[in-house]
Amino acid sequence: MEYKYIGKPLPRPDAISKATGKAIYLDDIRIPGMLYAAILSPEYAHAKIINIDTSSAEKMPGVVKVVTGKDCCIRYGDNIADQTPMAVDKVRYAGEPVAAVVAETLEQANAAVEKIKVEYEPLLVYTDAREAMKEDAVLIHEHQEEYKRLPTLKCIPDTNVANYYRLIKGKGEEGFEEADVVVEGEFNYPIGSAAAMEPHGSIVWFKEDQSIECWSSSVCPFIIRQELAHTFDMPVSEVRVHIPEIGGSFGYKSDITVEITIAWIASFVPGRPVKWVATRREDFTSTLSGHGIRTFMKLGAKKNGKLVAIKSKILHSGGAFAETPVNVTITATHNSGGPYEYEHCFMEGYTVYTNTTPVGAFRGYGHPESQFATERLMDMLARKLDMDPFKFREVNYLREGSIVASGEKMWKTNGDVQAAAKKIQEAIFDGDKPEEDEDYYYGRGFAALSKAPKGATFSTKGCYMKMNIDGSVSINMGGAEQGQGLRTVVKQVAAEALQIPPEKIHCYTEIDTQFSPYEWQTIGSMFTVQGGRAVIRAANKLIAILKKTASQVLKADEDMLDYNGEYVYLRNDPSIKVAVKDLARGYITSDGITIGEIAQASADARLPRYSNPDPETGQGTLGVEYTFGAQGAQIRVEKKTGKVIVDHFASSFDIGRVINPLQARGTVLGGVLMGIGAALHEELIYDEQGHQKNPHYGRYRIPKMRDIPPKSTVDFIENPGAVGPYGARGIGEHPFLAVVPAILNAIYDATGIDFYEIPITPEKMKQALADRKENA
Amino acid sequence: MAEKYTFKVNGCERTVEVDADTLLIDVLREDLQLTGTKRGCDNYTCGACTVILNGKAVKSCRTTMDKVQGGEVITVEGVSNGKELHPVQKALVDSGAIQCGFCTPGIVTELVALFDNNPDADEDAILKALNKHLCRCTGYEAIKDGALLAKQLIKERQR
Ligand code: FES
Ligand code: FES
Numbered sequence: 065m066e067y068k069y070i071g072k073p074l075p076r077p078d079a080i081s082k083a084t085g086k087a088i089y090l091d092d093i094r095i096p097g098m099l100y101a102a103i104l105s106p107e108y109a110h111a112k113i114i115n116i117d118t119s120s121a122e123k124m125p126g127v128v129k130v131v132t133g134k135d136c137c138i139r140y141g142d143n144i145a146d147q148t149p150m151a152v153d154k155v156r157y158a159g160e161p162v163a164a165v166v167a168e169t170l171e172q173a174n175a176a177v178e179k180i181k182v183e184y185e186p187l188l189v190y191t192d193a194r195e196a197m198k199e200d201a202v203l204i205h206e207h208q209e210e211y212k213r214l215p216t217l218k219c220i221p222d223t224n225v226a227n228y229y230r231l232i233k234g235k236g237e238e239g240f241e242e243a244d245v246v247v248e249g250e251f252n253y254p255i256g257s258a259a260a261m262e263p264h265g266s267i268v269w270f271k272e273d274q275s276i277e278c279w280s281s282s283v284c285p286f287i288i289r290q291e292l293a294h295t296f297d298m299p300v301s302e303v304r305v306h307i308p309e310i311g312g313s314f315g316y317k318s319d320i321t322v323e324i325t326i327a328w329i330a331s332f333v334p335g336r337p338v339k340w341v342a343t344r345r346e347d348f349t350s351t352l353s354g355h356g357i358r359t360f361m362k363l364g365a366k367k368n369g370k371l372v373a374i375k376s377k378i379l380h381s382g383g384a385f386a387e388t389p390v391n392v393t394i395t396a397t398h399n400s401g402g403p404y405e406y407e408h409c410f411m412e413g414y415t416v417y418t419n420t421t422p423v424g425a426f427r428g429y430g431h432p433e434s435q436f437a438t439e440r441l442m443d444m445l446a447r448k449l450d451m452d453p454f455k456f457r458e459v460n461y462l463r464e465g466s467i468v469a470s471g472e473k474m475w476k477t478n479g480d481v482q483a484a485a486k487k488i489q490e491a492i493f494d495g496d497k498p499e500e501d502e503d504y505y506y507g508r509g510f511a512a513l514s515k516a517p518k519g520a521t522f523s524t525k526g527c528y529m530k531m532n533i534d535g536s537v538s539i540n541m542g543g544a545e546q547g548q549g550l551r552t553v554v555k556q557v558a559a560e561a562l563q564i565p566p567e568k569i570h571c572y573t574e575i576d577t578q579f580s581p582y583e584w585q586t587i588g589s590m591f592t593v594q595g596g597r598a599v600i601r602a603a604n605k606l607i608a609i610l611k612k613t614a615s616q617v618l619k620a621d622e623d624m625l626d627y628n629g630e631y632v633y634l635r636n637d638p639s640i641k642v643a644v645k646d647l648a649r650g651y652i653t654s655d656g657i658t659i660g661e662i663a664q665a666s667a668d669a670r671l672p673r674y675s676n677p678d679p680e681t682g683q684g685t686l687g688v689e690y691t692f693g694a695q696g697a698q699i700r701v702e703k704k705t706g707k708v709i710v711d712h713f714a715s716s717f718d719i720g721r722v723i724n725p726l727q728a729r730g731t732v733l734g735g736v737l738m739g740i741g742a743a744l745h746e747e748l749i750y751d752e753q754g755h756q757k758n759p760h761y762g763r764y765r766i767p768k769m770r771d772i773p774p775k776s777t778v779d780f781i782e783n784p785g786a787v788g789p790y791g792a793r794g795i796g797e798h799p800f801l802a803v804v805p806a807i808l809n810a811i812y813d814a815t816g817i818d819f820y821e822i823p824i825t826p827e828k829m830k831q832a833l834a835d836r837k838e839n840a
Numbered sequence: 841m842a843e844k845y846t847f848k849v850n851g852c853e854r855t856v857e858v859d860a861d862t863l864l865i866d867v868l869r870e871d872l873q874l875t876g877t878k879r880g881c882d883n884y885t886c887g888a889c890t891v892i893l894n895g896k897a898v899k900s901c902r903t904t905m906d907k908v909q910g911g912e913v914i915t916v917e918g919v920s921n922g923k924e925l926h927p928v929q930k931a932l933v934d935s936g937a938i939q940c941g942f943c944t945p946g947i948v949t950e951l952v953a954l955f956d957n958n959p960d961a962d963e964d965a966i967l968k969a970l971n972k973h974l975c976r977c978t979g980y981e982a983i984k985d986g987a988l989l990a991k992q993l994i995k996e997r998q999r
Pocket of ligand 1: 879880881882884885887888889890899900902
């Protein structure tokens with residue numbers, strides 16, 4: 065089928081306001097009477113609070129109020145209600161809010177917050193799940209079994225395990241009896257930060273009329289609205305949440321994060337809005353981190369290369385509150401098999417409380433972490449089987465008819481991982497790699513990937529569409545634009561569905577829960593699939609309304625009418641027609657009587673039959689829409705310095721249908737570079753006391769212009785999916801997924817060294833090269 | 841102690857009364873409501889706050905007001921001419937160099953200053969200038985493409 069507007073490199077509708085500095089982000093919002101908050105972080109990562117003395121702070125100039133967590137009995141959380149807006153009698157991580165000052169200016173708030181004196185009784189600190197799981201470990205949450213949690217979640221009482229998830233397919237662990245060859249390993253994906261350029265922040269205003277107004281740089285306005293209403297005991301309808309432009313998220317601005325804390329603070333100064341924006345340091349220490357996942361994995365195969373069994377154990381150092389990490393762990397667990405089929409699976413995931421910043425969503429939501437293990441082990445298993453790693457994978461790829469670990473059956477419409485792999489093979493592995501020379505070792509590596517969204521059974525996306533009197537169309541939705549380009553997708557999909565040029569389609573620019581259609585939250589690479597489908601459904605309804613009115617105007621049956629974006633006309637005589645713009649408010653007849661209704665429609669779309677996991681087997685319809693892909697790296701290791709240089713990185717994904725090639729390529733390149741950062745230098749390091757050692761860009765180094773590979777290949781395969789608009793699938797997170805194992809597999813190819821954890825800094829590489837020499 | 845500072849911003853003379861150690865970024869954002877200049881870090885590492893001071897790209901988060909006294913500042917808001925985008929802006933828009941856009945104002949002002957000083961800036965000079973800026977979204981390729989296109993557009997305009 066030929067598309068008119070799909071597949072074209074349309075520019076983003078928001079690009080100009082961003083290029084001219086006119087786009088308004090959270091920190092750019094000014095409200096008359098606004099106050100500023102500064103928040104105190106504790107000296108210790110785990111300690112009892114003995115006393116907080118706020119008296120000197122209260123006397124500081126400009127101070128309106130000093131707030132602590134004293135007497136706070138709020139417990140919040142959508143999954144596990146384990147969080148308090150501010151530490152109450154103990155602190156559980158070094159970025160936790162202990163007290164706050166509200167002042168007329170930010171400088172005054174900052175000056176006063178330093179005057180707050182807190183006495184602590186330090187407790188043992190655990191920065192790693194393995195420590196926190198030891199039998200005699202001090203409990204970070206003393207009575208976690210009392211917390212309200214979703215019925216699908218189970219804690220292990222009297223331990224630091226906040227949730228245990230298990231999946232069994234086939235004979236589970238016994239499946240290994242059928243294996244001829246087995247490999248296993250322990251892989252660590254350390255804590256990192258999404259480190260979006262815009263630090264997170266919120267404004268909350270308790271108004272005299274008993275309503276709350278909030279602004280947040282968040283991707284989940286409706287969750288915030290619900291949590292604020294619930295926490296402060298008021299109707300959801302009396303809470304209004306605005307989302308301005310968002311300066312990047314990559315996941316960590318999802319779920320409820322800082323908003324309840326700011327609301328708690330603001331509740332002490334009713335009538336005045338309170339703003340808090342994280343410093344870069346606070347963005348690292350006191351919002352949400354990423355990863356922190358250790359994977360123990362074992363794979364078993366027959367001699368002919370057929371995989372038979374997988375066993376995986378995920379230990380997630382989830383941080384001080386499990387509300388956000390719990391689903392990351394679950395997703396990491398049931399997707400730990402990667403894009404391969406295993407008859408027997410035994411997978412366990414432990415979300416463990418640690419005295420570190422809570423882990424939240426971060427590009428890939430558990431997939432990159434556990435599939436790092438899978439893809440490294442696939443190479444190792446191929447070696448042990450003495451098989452070509454591509455051929456070995458080909459035997460095992462998920463394909464039409466395969467059953468994934470969670471029990472879902474794969475269809476042709478789920479895409480073709482093997483085709484993606486072929487593209488990478490051609491791009492990276494054609495011909496011979498360069499011979500080792502005086503300065504460098506050369507290597508090439510490959511990894512395949514799969515990811516489905518982590519949805520929720522109610523994770524729908526709404527769309528409201530209205531036609532204006534000139535035949536142009538305005539679209540309103542609740543999806544948060546965070547740089548991923550959903551506005552372009554909305555415009556292009558609507559243009560195609562309505563057969564109206566994109567210039568005549570206006571896409572909403574901000575979210576306001578007072579006007580915006582409901583959306584669960586904009587995460588999981590789901591917007592194109594669900595949001596795009598909601599647009600098409602609304603467009604179909606709108607066209608039906610136009611036809612209904614036209615049938616009265618043209619005195620013909622609706623099913624004899626066709627629509628082309630400009631006219632509704634009689635199929636057998638197109639000269640009998642009425643202009644669409646004349647139908648927009650209903651049709652006004654020559655005698656001034658209006659017939660028909662306003663051309664407006666609303667619709668929503670969710671993942672069809674998405675379900676909760678079964679409590680016994682952990683299986684269920686947990687993915688629905690998978691995107692498959694493959695990535696490959698050609699690298700060099702500098703002998704003198706140990707530096708790993710990526711010379712060529714190639715990615716291929718079956719995204720069903722490319723909506724906007726320029727944007728899709730940009731998404732891939734951004735994700736790949738983020739993955740290169742993770743593989744080679746990014747790690748948020750904690751000292752033994754639980755303090756972050758590098759909460760700033762100077763030492764949490766994210767890639768720069770000079771770090772980009774000289775050559776990048778991006779390729780899309782288009783086997784249309786059954787759910788998304790025109791067959792499109794999600795692509796937001798996927799480019800990040802297999803970068804790490806592709807590079808580590810290439811490092812093995814170059815040096816013969818197997819790495820089990822990242823990042824591979826020059827120092828680690830040099831050390832490994834030296835050790836290798838010693839052992840030789 | 842608050843002192844008076846008079847300087848030009850985007851062509852208009854402005855006077856503010858602030859402490860001597862006040863940073864230009866705060867004067868721009870808080871006193872003059874020019875919020876196009878962004879703050880992305882605490883320690884001069886991200887480049888989001890870049891503005892043009894006396895013809896040179898500077899980080900406004902490490903520029904104290906004594907350096908601005910009597911000077912001329914151009915922010916991202918002062919780069920376009922009414923509705924007509926500066927070639928740098930146009931090139932970044934057309935190249936797909938803008939995703940979340942938080943890094944964009946700093947990159948716009950950096951490149952405007954670069955090409956104002958040297959319309960023939962070669963690729964190395966361009967990369968050197970851009971390497972001062974962090975962008976978490978794009979993977980930089982499109983930004984580089986945008987910079988090269990901007991150079992071309994500027995050349996064409998001069999002809
Ligand atoms: S705000 Fe980051 S360099 Fe100025
Ligand atoms: S576009 Fe988001 S940081 Fe550059």
